[in-house]
Amino acid sequence: MDHKQIVVDFDQYFKYIDILIDKLSNVDFDCVVAILRGGYIPGEIISRKFNKPLCLIRVSSYHNGQQHELSHSNVIGDLTPYQHILVVDDLIDSGKTLEFIKHMIPNCSTAVIFNKNVPRNIQPDVYAIRVENQWIIQPMEKYGE
Numbered sequence: 001m002d003h004k005q006i007v008v009d010f011d012q013y014f015k016y017i018d019i020l021i022d023k024l025s026n027v028d029f030d031c032v033v034a035i036l037r038g039g040y041i042p043g044e045i046i047s048r049k050f051n052k053p054l055c056l057i058r059v060s061s062y063h064n065g066q067q068h069e070l071s072h073s074n075v076i077g078d079l080t081p082y083q084h085i086l087v088v089d090d091l092i093d094s095g096k097t098l099e100f101i102k103h104m105i106p107n108c109s110t111a112v113i114f115n116k117n118v119p120r121n122i123q124p125d126v127y128a129i130r131v132e133n134q135w136i137i138q139p140m141e142k143y144g145e
Contacts, residue, residue: 007137016113017042019128021049027109027126029086031079035059035097038090038138042113046088055079059097079105086111091136095122 008016020042029052034043036058047054055077079085087101091114098110099122114136115127 004133005135005137006131008139010139013113013139016128017045020111020113020126021046023126023128024050024086024111027086027111029084029109031055031077031082031085033057033075033077033079033085033087033105033108035087035089035101039088039112041140042090042111043088046086046111052086053077053082057101059100084109088112090114090138092116092118092122092124092127094118098122098124 024046029050031053032043032047032050033055034040034047034057036056040056043054043056046052055075057075085105085108087098087105087108087110089097089110089112092098092112093116095118098112101110102108102122109126110124111126112124113128115124115130116134116136117130117132
């Protein structure tokens with residue numbers, strides 16, 4: 001399978017977040033949960049734009065460089081007062097993280113910047129752009145690994 005790359009610069013990245021914000025204007029939510037690491041920046045911006053509290057959670061399947069079952073750390077913030085939670089991540093690829101979150105936080109709405117059109121029944125409620133069969137290089141990646 002041929003995987004093409006999309007290199008996203010900061011300007012384009014923030015334009016995609018603006019698209020996501022526009023699409024969220026009709027979504028009812030009273031709290032934002034950002035999935036660390038990729039969902040932090042869009043989650044922070046969405047939280048500010050809509051003046052909603054921001055909570056954080058880390059969901060990971062990688063430990064010591066190898067993929068394992070998904071696990072999570074505790075949510076940073078209290079979700080109990082909120083009825084309509086929006087979970088934000090940077091992208092959906094396999095759909096495993098989104099599926100995991102939907103079991104953790106039933107009835108949440110979900111938003112991602114990049115929807116890689118996974119062939120599963122798990123899809124985000126809102127996304128900025130659909131990309132198919134492409135590896136996405138996000139602007140923050142130049143600072144790590």
